[in-house]
Amino acid sequence: MRFIHTADWHIGQTINxxxxxxxxxxxxxxxxxxxAETGADALIVAGDVFDGINPSNDSLRLYYDALATLNARHPRLTTVIVAGNHDSAGRLQAPDVLLRRFGVHVVAGVHRIDGRLDLDRHLVPLPAADGGVGAHVLAIPFLRPGDLPGLAFDDGADGSPVVAATRRLYGEAVAAARERIGAAPLIATxxxxxxxxxxxxxxERRIVVGGEHAVPADIFPADVAYVALGHLHRAxxxxxxxxxxxxxxxxxxxxxxxxxxxxxVVDVDPDGAVRWVERPLARPVPCLRLPETGALKPADLAAAVAALGLDPALPREVQPLVHVVLAPDGPLAGVVVEAERLLEAHPLRCAGIRIERPAAATEGRAPETKALRLSDWRPEDLFARAFETRNGVPPxxxxxxxxxxxxxAE
Structure with a gap:
């Protein structure tokens, strides 16, 4: 059987x-x-469907329209969607009963019965081209502390309790799945x-559970044919x-x-052998950096924009998104404002302006080592400090x- 693995759609995201x-x-x-082109039997979406926990009505409509169109075009397609750290588990899971009628299985949290994983919700059979079951998906979403069995930070054990608990969850989940499906091919998310x-x-928002940022890849049992991951944006x-x-x-x-x-695009044989290939995606909208490497002097920005050969007839929503990096060789005051004014006169969308401080501005400066106590600072002072660090100019x-x-508002 063949399936498509995708993730990190972040519907509703904005940039600048x-x-x-x-x-x-x-x-x-x-x-x-x-x-249709790949002949896929299933689609797996490994989390971060939306960019935030309260997606707009437009974002929800876009998502549901996509699922409805997939089902209309491919009624046999099985779609498995798990929640990511950006998703609201409750919101994503809410229409699951309805979506299952269209071959869509949503797993947004960890479900247990009498302490054991509820396999009726987490174990999804995937169809093969011949109409049988080609593999099963063990659908595991983003794990929150309450999802990790036996998580304790003061048990005196060596090593990370988060890694140990995550390893234990996957181990127990795979063992339970094996009791039901035997040696059949198993895919985990x-x-x-x-x-x-x-x-x-x-x-990517760092996932921190109990102070832990990352877990080793060997937490996934070796007899899992393929692990479909989400969260990191690089394939x-x-x-x-x-x-x-x-x-x-x-x-x-x-x-x-x-x-x-x-x-x-992943092929799974009946014996569990796996082959995969990346299917490149064209960028619907150009995303550019000026310059491609390094930084521009502000005086050179106009020429760099002109060299892009932008089409003034493009609708606003598909005009290129342009990230600009500037290295002023004089006073920083007003540089960003002037750059924004110049960019607004062209058929592009400014995705951000970053200032690279001249090397001379930091030469010989001793690194700051004094710890900051938040109680000594007003929120606005911290904002001003962060703004200047980021942009090279005060707010x-x-x-x-x-x-x-x-x-x-907060």
Missing amino acids: GWTREAEHRAFLAGLPDLV GHLHCLGALESEGA QGVGRDTVRYAGSPFPLSATELPYRHAVT GPEHREAFRRLLV
Whole structure:
């Protein structure tokens, strides 16, 4: 049997205030064609369907329209969706009873009966081309502390209690599945960070459970044919060859601009042998960096934008998203404002402006070693400090006013 592994859609994401709806719409509209072209029997979505726990009505509509279209085009397709750390487990799980009528199985939390994993909810049979069962999916979502059996931080045991508890959960889940399906091919899902995998700086929210950021890839029992992972946005393997992240469908941050974005198409033989191939995804909207490497002098920004040859007839929602990196050779004041003004005059969407401090500004400066006590600082002072560290200039009155409004809203 064959399935498509994808993850980290982040429907509803914005970047510097710009919606990504056109990109999500194009990706989701292409899924039925991808299923047809590959002849896939199933689709596995390994978490972070949405970008936040309260997706907008437009985001929900986009998601449900995509599932409905998949079912209409491919009534035999089985879709398995697990929750990620960005998803609301309750919201994602709520329509599960209805979605199952369309071949969609959603697992957003860990379900147990008398302390044992409820396999009727977590173990999903996948169809083979001949109409039989080609494999089973052990659907495990993002794990919260309450999901980890026997998690204790003061038991005196050597090693990480989080790693031990996560390993125990997967071990017990696989053992229970084996009692039901015997030696048949088993696929597991996970939404977590495995040690050794490359993360995207500034893009992926660090999952911290009890102080732990990542777990080793060997927590997955060796007799699992394939592990479909989500959370990290770079398509990559970790540990053994069949433990893989599908990655996000398009760049979600400046860090991801060099990535190859893809879904993974996986074949599973009756004996559990696995073959996979990455299926590259075209970017529905150009995502660019000016310059491609290094930093521009502010005086060179206009020429760099002109060299892009932008099409003024493009609708706003599909104009290129451009990340700009500047290295001022003079005073920093006003640099960002002037750059924003220049960019607004062109058919592009500014995805962010980063200031690289001149080397001379930091030469000879001793590193700060004094610890900060939060009780000694006002929230606005911390905001100003973070803003200047990030942008190289202090916040203006408009930035401070926006922060105050957010503070009151909280």
